[in-house]
Amino acid sequence: MKLSFAACLLFVCTSFVHANDGQRVDPMHTQHPDHLRGTIYSLLQPERHEQIVGEPWEKILKRGATDIRIRYSSVKPVPVQLAPLAAGEKKMEFADVLFAVLPAASSGDVLVSVTSSPLWNESNEGIVFETYGVRGSEANIHSTEAENNSSPTLKGNAYLQQFFRPTWFYLTAENFLYGYRIADIPVTYFFAVIFAVLSLLLFALKRDLLKAVSFAAIITITLFHGRFMKDLATNTMSDAMRWNNEGTFSEMADTFAISNDLKQETEATSLAYCGDNETPLQYFVFPHWFGTWETSSLAVLTSAQWFVERNTIYCVSNNTIRARSGSILKTYPHGWALARFSAYQ
Amino acid sequence: MTALFFILTAAMLSFEGVLILSFILPGKRHLPLVAGFSYPLGVFVNGLLFFIFTALHLKLSPTTIWIGHIALIVLLVAGTYLHAQSDSAIPTLSPVSQKQKHPWLTGLFLITAASTLIGAVVYVWLPLHVWDAYTNWNFRALQAFTDHEFLFYGVYKPQYPIVLQSLQVLFATSSGWSDPVVNGATYLLSLTTFVSIFLLLRTSYGSLVASIVCAAFATVPVAAIHLRQGYADIHVAGYVVLSALLLDLYARTNNWRYLLVSGFFVAAAAWTKIDGLYLGVIPWTVLSTWTMWKGKQLTNKKAWTIMISIITVSGLWMAFLSFRGLILSPHENTFALQWHPRNIKLISEEIFLQTSLGMHWWILIVTFCVLIIDQRKKEALKTMLLNPLFLWSSMTLLVVIFTYMFTGEGHQLPRHASLPRVMLTPTFLFSMSFVVLVANVIQTNVVRLTRFTARAGTQEQAAGLQSSTPPSSPPSRA
Numbered sequence: 001m002k003l004s005f006a007a008c009l010l011f012v013c014t015s016f017v018h019a020n021d022g023q024r025v026d027p028m029h030t031q032h033p034d035h036l037r038g039t040i041y042s043l044l045q046p047e048r049h050e051q052i053v054g055e056p057w058e059k060i061l062k063r064g065a066t067d068i069r070i071r072y073s074s075v076k077p078v079p080v081q082l083a084p085l086a087a088g089e090k091k092m093e094f095a096d097v098l099f100a101v102l103p104a105a106s107s108g109d110v111l112v113s114v115t116s117s118p119l120w121n122e123s124n125e126g127i128v129f130e131t132y133g134v135r136g137s138e139a140n141i142h143s144t145e146a147e148n149n150s151s152p153t154l155k156g157n158a159y160l161q162q163f164f165r166p167t168w169f170y171l172t173a174e175n176f177l178y179g180y181r182i183a184d185i186p187v188t189y190f191f192a193v194i195f196a197v198l199s200l201l202l203f204a205l206k207r208d209l210l211k212a213v214s215f216a217a218i219i220t221i222t223l224f225h226g227r228f229m230k231d232l233a234t235n236t237m238s239d240a241m242r243w244n245n246e247g248t249f250s251e252m253a254d255t256f257a258i259s260n261d262l263k264q265e266t267e268a269t270s271l272a273y274c275g276d277n278e279t280p281l282q283y284f285v286f287p288h289w290f291g292t293w294e295t296s297s298l299a300v301l302t303s304a305q306w307f308v309e310r311n312t313i314y315c316v317s318n319n320t321i322r323a324r325s326g327s328i329l330k331t332y333p334h335g336w337a338l339a340r341f342s343a344y345q
Numbered sequence: 346m347t348a349l350f351f352i353l354t355a356a357m358l359s360f361e362g363v364l365i366l367s368f369i370l371p372g373k374r375h376l377p378l379v380a381g382f383s384y385p386l387g388v389f390v391n392g393l394l395f396f397i398f399t400a401l402h403l404k405l406s407p408t409t410i411w412i413g414h415i416a417l418i419v420l421l422v423a424g425t426y427l428h429a430q431s432d433s434a435i436p437t438l439s440p441v442s443q444k445q446k447h448p449w450l451t452g453l454f455l456i457t458a459a460s461t462l463i464g465a466v467v468y469v470w471l472p473l474h475v476w477d478a479y480t481n482w483n484f485r486a487l488q489a490f491t492d493h494e495f496l497f498y499g500v501y502k503p504q505y506p507i508v509l510q511s512l513q514v515l516f517a518t519s520s521g522w523s524d525p526v527v528n529g530a531t532y533l534l535s536l537t538t539f540v541s542i543f544l545l546l547r548t549s550y551g552s553l554v555a556s557i558v559c560a561a562f563a564t565v566p567v568a569a570i571h572l573r574q575g576y577a578d579i580h581v582a583g584y585v586v587l588s589a590l591l592l593d594l595y596a597r598t599n600n601w602r603y604l605l606v607s608g609f610f611v612a613a614a615a616w617t618k619i620d621g622l623y624l625g626v627i628p629w630t631v632l633s634t635w636t637m638w639k640g641k642q643l644t645n646k647k648a649w650t651i652m653i654s655i656i657t658v659s660g661l662w663m664a665f666l667s668f669r670g671l672i673l674s675p676h677e678n679t680f681a682l683q684w685h686p687r688n689i690k691l692i693s694e695e696i697f698l699q700t701s702l703g704m705h706w707w708i709l710i711v712t713f714c715v716l717i718i719d720q721r722k723k724e725a726l727k728t729m730l731l732n733p734l735f736l737w738s739s740m741t742l743l744v745v746i747f748t749y750m751f752t753g754e755g756h757q758l759p760r761h762a763s764l765p766r767v768m769l770t771p772t773f774l775f776s777m778s779f780v781v782l783v784a785n786v787i788q789t790n791v792v793r794l795t796r797f798t799a800r801a802g803t804q805e806q807a808a809g810l811q812s813s814t815p816p817s818s819p820p821s822r823a
Binding site: 167169171172173174175176177178179180186187188189191192195199209210211213214217218220221222224225228229232233236239240243249250252256279280282283284286287 | 467470480566695698
């Protein structure tokens with residue numbers, strides 16, 4: 001998965017193509033929003049004065065749509081988030097959203113499938129999507145169209161993909177898991193059917209209901225655990241390898257690298273944080289404390305939420321922009337930066 | 346060097362646990378249990394020691410901490426020499442003497458449980474990575490370690506009881522603060538609790554049942570996640586399960602020693618997290634009284650002394666918070682009665698449809714129904730309904746449902762903030778009680794299990810418990 005993602009990044013970052021008519025682009029597994037920002041930053045590689053922006057979510061209506069066809073032109077790869085549009089008022093979860101990267105193209109024409117989203121089924125009302133770009137040089141989207149290329153084979157593959165779609169293990173996984181779904185139906189229903197069928201089969205053989213249910217229970221739990229263990233083991237190995245190779249894991253992005261640098265700061269200082277959530281970093285930089293943007297000497301800027309223009313650092317967070325003169329001390333691989341405000345230079 | 350200090354600190358806590366348990370559960374046959382219980386008990390004792398320091402306004406400096414532990418060890422060693430045990434009233438456990446059935450199945454279940462535990466150990470070496478630990482658990486311990494005291498103002502949720510934070514401060518004092526050290530200390534608590542549960546179940550119900558129960562615990566997805574870098578919920582569940590098993594043993598022997606150790610662990614649960622109070626101490630109090638009544642022990646002064654002492658110790662932290670003028674719950678309106686009708690749907694979804702609790706509740710409900718409709722097992726059903734393990738499970742489930750349906754905590758539910766991890770304790774308890782019951786029914790040992798419950802205190806032999814007192818002697822009394 002990691003290799004294919006790296007290969008995809010290499011491809012989209014180095015090529016500027018005339019994409020063929022309806023070239024298929026495979027969507028990748030959803031990433032947590034914090035992690036996603038880092039990926040988008042790596043793809044678009046904005047200059048310090050450039051800001052990454054997301055276009056508003058767009059909705060294309062077509063019942064049971066399987067693919068979205070996008071015709072566009074862009075000098076940079078185009079990160080896209082997309083998902084099936086569920087019928088009714090159902091709220092879309094982050095775990096339902098897919099992520100794809102359209103290659104840079106002067107005249108691109110691509111098809112992206114949404115069937116691997118666990119929200120997809122034939123009663124969906126259409127597709128929603130959002131593109132990202134660097135402000136001022138965003139992709140030109142010429143046209144978008146939802147297509148329904150459904151077939152029994154495609155449906156079978158789609159439901160299989162949905163079943164094996166990994167669950168998230170992020171900071172909040174201690175509280176709940178998003179769960180596995182096929183066609184927006186929790187897989188626990190399917191396992192309950194397996195449990196019932198097994199119980200009846202064993203009862204027919206043994207004529208002892210309690211024994212039958214007990215053995216069926218063991219088999220059902222083993223099957224379910226096998227499915228979950230696949231994700232748990234993959235996640236454990238992935239986290240361990242990323243920690244060894246990149247010094248980070250999960251959605252922690254540059255948290256560890258930046259906290260190591262801040263620990264070297266012997267000067268009594270206060271820190272500002274530009275981003276959505278300083279809680280994990282607060283733990284790692286303790287005894288330094290985060291203060292306000294206006295009174296701090298240093299600032300931690302998280303990915304895709306900041307830019308610099310004429311020695312002024314801008315922080316875009318929670319739909320507000322804060323600005324203060326200063327300079328960037330260091331940038332980090334996932335797009336984070338450490339900045340010093342001018343009054344302290 | 347860090348590893349050496351880590352091992353020495355763990356050994357010191359275990360040694361303290363062994364010394365305390367050597368008073369209560371002497372005898373060679375208790376040795377495996379004493380070894381298993383020693384670290385979880387040592388952790389609790391360390392928490393109480395830190396509380397004494399805090400109450401006396403002593404700084405949590407290395408000097409205070411080490412002097413405190415050395416003094417404790419000296420006192421316990423002296424006590425061991427001075428308090429000679431008379432062998433006459435000491436029960437000795439002998440494992441259930443049944444032919445080992447399906448050893449390969451036992452092995453498979455143990456491998457399942459072990460794979461989760463071993464997989465989780467990877468996260469001991471990774472930096473902290475769990476949400477609440479960034480605010481309430483590791484962070485609070487880090488602040489206490491840095492400031493040499495537990496802070497009660499200007500910090501996140503100072504109401505939380507202090508057993509886990511004290512454990513982390515202790516290990517950090519010996520080995521320096523690092524995530525692997527403090528997470529290793531809490532992981533070791535999870536590990537030793539699991540091992541203790543296995544040993545206790547094996548003694549009471551045999552290896553196969555013990556291994557199935559451990560596998561059932563390890564296959565709860567949210568438990569597997571909490572084992573990685575858990576905070577208190579997994580430890581509360583572990584302590585409560587241990588306490589319930591020991592209470593079950595007390596119900597079958599009427600021996601105050603098991604009631605006392607059961608009380609230690611339930612108090613430890615209350616000192617780990619406030620949930621331990623209502624998932625642990627309240628059911629324990631009700632069931633201990635009920636068990637005493639069933640075993641005609643209501644006049645047993647020793648049992649009452651144990652009960653009152655354990656309740657007092659469990660409630661100390663809350664009393665201390667009140668004394669300091671702090672509200673008892675960090676959440677708003679926890680104790681306010683509020684009706685949340687839409688939470689019925691949310692609770693059902695979290696229990697049955699999200700993967701956090703796996704397929705366990707589907708299976709528990711079906712098994713319960715089968716036991717009810719299976720007329721041949723009427724005796725088993727009656728036994729189950731009178732069994733402390735089942736009763737404790739039911740109480741915890743009712744408490745959780747009541748909390749989310751009728752109190753201010755119900756507001757937490759739509760945010761998915763806590764239910765699956767709070768449900769760990771009822772899930773563990775129900776899984777264990779059902780495995781024990783079904784295994785006994787399937788092995789056609791219904792009568793034996795029934796006899797434990799119905800004639801508690803007089804059937805130690807039948808329960809696999811052999812007293813060194815003559816068979817005709819009455820159950821030990823104070």
